[in-house]
Amino acid sequence: MSEPAPLLSLSGVTVRYGMLGALHDVDVQIRRGEFVALVGSNGAGKTTLLHALHGLLPHTGSRRVAATGATQAMVFQRPFMLRLSVLNNLRIALWLADVPKAERAGRAREALQRSALVDRAERSARTLSGGQQQRLALARAWAVRPDVLFLDEPTSNLDPAAKKEIEAMLAAFAADGMTLVMSTHNLGQAKRLATRVIHLEGGAIHADLPTERYFGEHADLPLCRDPAAVQSPGEPS
Numbered sequence: 649m650s651e652p653a654p655l656l657s658l659s660g661v662t663v664r665y666g667m668l669g670a671l672h673d674v675d676v677q678i679r680r681g682e683f684v685a686l687v688g689s690n691g692a693g694k695t696t697l698l699h700a701l702h703g704l705l706p707h708t709g710s711r712r713v714a715a716t717g718a719t720q721a722m723v724f725q726r727p728f729m730l731r732l733s734v735l736n737n738l739r740i741a742l743w744l745a746d747v748p749k750a751e752r753a754g755r756a757r758e759a760l761q762r763s764a765l766v767d768r769a770e771r772s773a774r775t776l777s778g779g780q781q782q783r784l785a786l787a788r789a790w791a792v793r794p795d796v797l798f799l800d801e802p803t804s805n806l807d808p809a810a811k812k813e814i815e816a817m818l819a820a821f822a823a824d825g826m827t828l829v830m831s832t833h834n835l836g837q838a839k840r841l842a843t844r845v846i847h848l849e850g851g852a853i854h855a856d857l858p859t860e861r862y863f864g865e866h867a868d869l870p871l872c873r874d875p876a877a878v879q880s881p882g883e884p885s
Contacts, residue, residue: 653714654679655796655827656701660709663696663851670696672851673709678796678829680716683822685842685859686831693851694831695800698722701829702798719745721794725801727785729773734765737773738788745792755791763787763817779810786817790826797821799830803837815841839863 654677663671671693678684678701686694699705702722703713730737738756747755760766763783768776773784782802789797799818803811818841822828832838838845838859845862847855855866 652679654712655716656711656713658700658709658711661700661707661711662709663700663705663707670851671700671707674700674851674853676701676846676853676856678827680795680827681825682827682829683818683841683843684829685838685845686829686848687833687835687838687845688848688854690833692848694848696851697846697848698798698800698829698831701796716795719793719795720798721789721792721796722798722800723782723785723789723802725804727781729776729781729784732773733770734773734776734784735760735769737784738791741788742791747792759787759791762790762820764813777810779806779813782806782810782814783817786814786821790821794826796827796829799828801831801833804833811837 657675657677659675661671661674661676662669674697676697686697688694696705700707700711702720703711730740732740735756738759739752742752742755760769763786765776765780765784765787768780773781776784786802802818803814806814815837818828818830822841822843830838830842842859845855845857845859846853847862847866855862857866
């Protein structure tokens with residue numbers, strides 16, 4: 649049987665910031681149900697590729713999105729919280745996504761439950777801890793039911809306990825069939841969560857493999873050299 653058509657794809661994509669080349673003639677396809685981890689050293693092009701896939705950057709080459717893959721969302725390292733309650737942050741996201749009014753209350757309640765924030769629903773979102781804000785950001789994105797969820801280093805500023813909570817949410821999203829694309833410096837995280845690993849260096853793809861093959865066959869590739877990626881004490885590898 650032939651593989652299903654990709655939800656989105658890049659073909660021959662190059663991104664430049666002035667004289668600096670950030671991506672070089674990149675070809676990538678993302679298919680439904682995948683959990684793709686973008687890894688590589690600091691400055692390798694992970695975030696640029698993530699943003700290009702999401703359609704946020706001007707580029708040469710082509711970007712194609714399937715008709716069934718039009719709804720997309722992104723969660724950043726430091727999510728922006730509106731000066732509203734946790735519940736109203738969810739309501740606004742659903743309104744902006746044109747979710748029918750009759751569905752918003754139910755989706756918001758379910759998102760609070762999935763993020764374990766039911767008891768904080770009426771609190772100001774900006775008073776939450778960093779880990780709680782990131783859980784709210786994930787819940788806010790999940791609530792709009794995106795075809796593809798993009799994640800830019802979603803646990804890089806969190807302590808090990810908060811990272812574990814975020815990883816549990818992402819694993820649950822993946823188990824439900826959501827398509828996820830995540831940039832990460834944390835190779836242990838990529839190994840635990842992803843079904844596929846794309847390794848970048850110097851704005852080019854050096855490997856694009858199922859996770860098990862990547863870690864089994866490409867342990868010699870230059871990986872993470874960023875000091876910020878050193879594991880915190882007690883964090884699983």
